[in-house]
Amino acid sequence: KMLTPYTTGERKLLQESVHQFMKAECPREYVRECDEHKRYPIELIQKTAALGWWSLTLPPEYGGYGDYLDMIVFLEAIAYYSIALARVWNITVSMVGGTIQRFGTPAQKAEILPRVARGEITLAFALSEPDAGSDAAAVKTTAILQDDHFVVNGSKMWITNALHAHYLLTVVRTDPRAERHQGMSLLLIPRESEGVEIQPLNLLGGHALRTCAVYFDEVRVPAHLLVGELHHGWINLLPTLTKERAALAAMCTGAAQAVVDDALRYAKQRVQFGRPIGKFQAIQHKLADMQTRVDASRLLAYQAGYLLAQGQAADREASAAKVFAADTYVQTAIEGLQILGGYGYSMESDMQRHFRESKLFQIFGGTNEIQRLVVARQLGL
Ligand SMILES: Cc1cc2nc3c(=O)[nH]c(=O)nc-3n(C[C@H](O)[C@H](O)[C@H](O)COP(=O)(O)OP(=O)(O)OC[C@H]3O[C@@H](n4cnc5c(N)ncnc54)[C@H](O)[C@@H]3O)c2cc1C
Structure with a gap:
């Protein structure tokens, strides 16, 4: 369906071509294999880049096009x-690429x-530390x-x-004596640098990309790899974090819709007591609630994207979208698994993967508790 004013014209064409391509080139078996064998989806990265999708939101002089919506x-x-x-694209193009686009030399x-x-x-985007999670300004890594x-x-x-990557x-403390939110900078550290250990x-999920601990021991990084002004890292970081929240809401919406579609298909096929389980009102209510929540997540994500695209x-909108969409993905995965019964609990089904993957979205990119704090602050509390 056309969701005017959000998905019209070229945006609709982009949406359709993504579905067409991914349906053909990213079958369930491939996703399952990457998950099971911790295999990096390099083929997908290269094929989607060949279609020009890795320059979406980049500046036109680098072949870029398109806005945040x-x-x-x-x-x-x-x-x-x-x-x-979606995650590797978001980190590479939007979070890091976007920061370079905005503040880079x-x-x-x-x-x-x-x-x-x-x-x-x-x-990769390296902010969190063992002692700096929700309290991200507690970063201790130094770059002198x-x-x-x-x-x-x-x-x-x-x-x-x-x-x-x-x-x-990397978010580093370049002035250890400055106030917590000051004295931080953004530094591009080549992964291959001497003294970097990864x-x-x-983890429970995200196996295709891997998430790592990174150690820096006397790593020498050329000064020209500083992104943005020295000691201005924190303030320069904030737009990236807002954009990330909207992006995570979009991902949750897409993944949760896949859950609903799978559960719906199963409910129509699986016969118990002589009829498809989708004929039982208990199952119908679950699916109705699941689809309604996904629709609401979509609108919240589009609203945030629309505002960001308008500058x-x-x-508030990005945090609200992230909270609602992440909770929706978790809830639809739980209910989707329930609808599939024992099969949903089997490693043969995709539902167990959604069950595992969805939980992460309530934690990273700022936990849902922190997003609610952002919304509350915007309400003047
Ligand atoms: C798989 C995965 C991938 C990640 N990828 C990246 C990445 O690429 N780059 C990166 O920099 N980081 C990444 N993160 C880190 C992620 O952003 C943090 O895990 C997140 O910010 C939470 O920090 P924490 O885990 O230290 O939890 P903590 O901050 O210790 O929080 C623990 C609990 O306390 C709650 N809490 C904390 N403070 C408050 C408060 N003030 N009010 C109410 N509740 C509070 C939290 O909501 C949470 O429930 C990733 C995390 C995971 C799990």
Whole structure:
């Protein structure tokens, strides 16, 4: 259906071509294999880059096109098939690519953005630390400027795609004596730098991308890899975090819609007591509630994307969309699994993967508790 004014014209075409491509090129078996064998979806990255999708939201001089609402519609459609692809795209193109686009030097843009657009490199975003989670300003990793390079020491935790990323956009403390929210900077650290150690973590989901602990021991990083002004990292980071929340809402919407569609199909086919289980009112109510919540998530995500595309403040809307869509994905996965009964609990079904993957969305990108605090603050509390 056409969701005017959000999905019209070229945006609708983009949405349709994503569905068409992903349906053909990203079958369930592939997603399952990447999950089971912790396999990086490199083929999908390269094929989607060849279609020009890795320059979406990048500047036109790097072949870029489209706005943040296009991004929301794109990520929703991608996540319907592959959460891993949506996540690595979001980190690489939107979070890190977007930060470079906004604050990077001409040399950084020329070096990195065309390679991102061609799907040659992916990136990672390294903010969290063992003692800096929700309290992100508690970052302790230091980067001390010495002549023409920084010396980085410390560790980062939960860094998605660190194993494959060419650069880690790392939040570092460049003035250890400054106030908590000051004295931080953004530094592109090449993954291959001497003194960088990366350890993949064993997690419940997200196996295709891997999330890692990263250690920096006397890592020398050329000063020209500083992104944005020295000590201005925190303030420069904030628009990226808002955009991330809207993006995560879009992914949850797409993935939750896939859950509803699978559960609906099963409810129509599975016969018990002589009729399809979808004829039982208890199952009908579940599916009606699931679809309604997904529709509401979609509208919240589109609203946030629309405001961002207009250059308007969207802190409340992005956080609200993230909370609601993440809760929706979790709830639909729980109910979807219930509708599939024993089969849903089997590793043979995709529902167990949604059950595992969905939980993450209530935790990362700022937990749902923190997002509710953002909404409350915007309400003047
Ligand atoms: C799989 C995965 C991938 C990730 N990828 C990345 C990444 O690529 N880059 C990156 O930088 N980070 C990443 N993260 C980190 C993620 O953003 C953090 O896990 C998240 O911000 C929460 O921090 P924490 O885990 O330290 O939990 P904590 O901050 O310790 O929170 C623990 C609990 O306390 C609650 N809590 C904390 N403070 C408050 C408060 N003020 N009010 C109410 N409740 C509160 C939280 O909501 C939570 O329920 C990832 C995490 C995971 C699990």
